[in-house]
Amino acid sequence: MPGDTFYITTPIYYLNGHPHIGHAYTTIVADAAARWQRLKGREVRFMTGTDEHGQKVLEAAEALGLSPQEHTDRLVVHWKATFERLGIAHDRFIRTTDADHVALVTEVLRKLYEAGEIYRGDYEGWYLVKDEVFVTEKEREERIASGELAEQDFRRITEANYFFRMSQHRQALLDHIEAHPNFIQPENRRNEVLGFLRQDLGDLCISRPRSRMSWGIELPFDPDFVCYVWVDALLNYLTGAGFRADGDEAYLKWWPVDYHLIGKDILTTHAVYWTTMLFALGVRQPQHIFAHGWWISSDGAKMSKSTGNVIDVGLLCDAFGVDATRYFFLREIRFGADGGFSYDGFLSRYNTDLANDLGNLAHRALSMTTKWLGATVPARAEPDAALRAIAERAASAFDQHLGVLEPKEAIEALWELVRAGNKYVDDSEPWALNKAGKTEALASVMRDLLEICAVAGLLLQPVMPGKAAELLQKVGLDNPRAQLASLLSAERVLDLLQEGAPLQLGDPLFPRFREMPESIASLFVPEETMDEADVPLPELEWIEYPDFAKLLLKVGVVLQASDHPNADKLLVMKVDVGEARPRTICAGIKGTFSPEELVGRTVVVVANLKPRKLRGIPSEGMILAAGGEIVTDLVTAKAAPGDTVR
Ligand code: ME8
Secondary structure, eight states: OHHHEEEEEEEESSSSSOOOOOHHHHHHHHHHHHHHHHHHHEEEEEEEEEEOOOOHHHHHHHTTTHHHHHHHHHHHHHHHHHHHHTTOOEEEEEEEEHHHHHHHHHHHHHHHHTTTOOEEEEEEEEHTTTEEEEEEEHHHHHHHTTTTOOOGGGEEEEEEEEOOOOGGGGHHHHHHHHOOSSSSSSSHHHHHHHHHHHHHHOOOEOOEEETTTSSOOOETEEEEEEEEEHHHHHHHHHHHHHHHTTOOOOOTOSSSSEEEEGGGGGGHIIIHHHHHHHHHHTOOOOEOOOOOOOOEEEOOBBTTTOOOOOOOHHHHHHHHHHHHHHHHHHHHHBTTTEEEEEEOOOOOOIIEEEEEIHHHHHHHHHHHHHHHHHHHHOOOOSSSSSHHHHHHHHHHHHHHHHHHOOOOHHHHHHHHHHHHHHHHHHHOOOOHHHHHHHHHHHHHHHHHHHHHHHHHHHHHHHHHOOHHHHHHHTTOOOOOHHHHHHTTTTTTSSOOOOOTOOOOOHHHHHOOOOOOOOHHHHHGOOOOOOOOOGGOOOOOOOOOHHHHHHHOEEEEEEEEEOOOOOOSSEEEEEEOSSSSOEEEEEEBBBTTTTTHHHTTTEEHHHTOOOOOTTTTTEEEEOOOETEEEEEEEEEOOOOTTTBBBO
């Protein structure tokens, strides 16, 4: 029996990359689960956030001439904006640079050290900088041989370090997994962890010498070292619960956490590193660690920051709306499985489920009622018995599935009802009832259809918060929270609306897309030649698209600007274009701009113009200007350094 609190987390994402649909995915699923529990009256804590320490962040900040804190403060803005765009209602957005988190990591490390769980030793091994992990010789060889990584991705490192006695907790972990079949989900991931634990489990290196890496939380028992970024990151889940290492039990309000949602890429760190840390601390294990699959682009590559084949969730939201975007990710694949993403697949899911099934049902129910019976909820005696049974089943299945992180199955259960509603329209032919003057029968049919819309609106609140509210308003339903409770307790099924409540027909909820929205279609324009007569333009030396495509235009932010020492008209700038280090660019805009007013401005940079020296200073690109103004109108507030301009 669940308690009256619910705590759910997503991974905290590395902030030195652009948020993409993989990150959006985990966060949307967690948000839907959290919203559902809130609607059901539980007190909810839903936490997401960013993982901000570590080598990569430090190196990127240094290259930009910023302090790591300044760098992370700039980057976190994009993450927060993306999640806001997606309607993510988190209770806390945690950053590992937050003061309470830094304090907690310090306290926990001290406690583990004093308990003898941490010891000093020597470490020699291969370090994979990209992932901030040590890897075995064998793993290094395999990943180089497969072509996935190159020799220079690894560094040979020998150093004194601190270790956590992870190996001591192996048996306790095995026992816990055996005794709790749903602890690690889905089943195949549980087996993967059991397989991993069958091998020897070593101890975990939990420090990095400050001489090599200073951007981290200092070890309280040795200031020459900072905490390994994964140990720091995992502890965020306890910070979010308000854990204190001094024995204060207030955190038990939230702990054990109900769900840690993660991608399958970070299963070992959660199911082994994290769980053994909790054993060592004497803190209870999470109720569930749920590792979902990867979204793969239609060409088969995993989507991640490093592969660059990133689908822009902002583009999907602009084209189809945020609610449809959330719907797609919750409905398309079983949570746990891998998913293939294609825009065509998205469009067809939208048209089939949202425009045809749900949108059509709502529009038919509302327009026929309004036209023949007036714009209010009609009276009727009893709901149709068969429909009532389907609705009751749908609501209960929806609740059960969403409660155990099965959003696809939950939505499918609801769609049985939506489809039954559309079939009911066809079978009962309300237009014939109207023509024959059978007003009472007509009112019953229309009322049942409106009631089905009310059920859909109530259940879809966690999935599509905006459209669900719109639908409920259209059918005149007030007080959704109380009504949801009476639906789920089967007290009032297809009996949620008030006779006489006002209906609002308005525009269709989900207009059908006959073709791909322009903003997406334009990504894939097929080639067609035009007759010369169709081009009433001046004689020009036209270039073909491939010529244009050679031009790499990027968004940049000016970090520094000063006069060129040897040229009257030139300014020298450092411009962040989202690369490991800023570009030096000389531009002939002196006189139009003072160096001071350029700093902080967003510019468009021709990023693949071959570098050359201008009066002794190398210039590694060009910025676009027109009419004495820098071209910035092209750049919206949403663009970030490194974004491509098309
Ligand atoms: O690993 N498909 O951060 P990260 C689905 N900071 N989900 C994906 C995905 C894809 N193609 N790509 C990424 C880290 N994800 C650490 C976590 S937690 C204490 C520290 C999602 O920015 C998925 O949830 O690399 C995955 O686990 C997470 O992004 C990794 O994010």
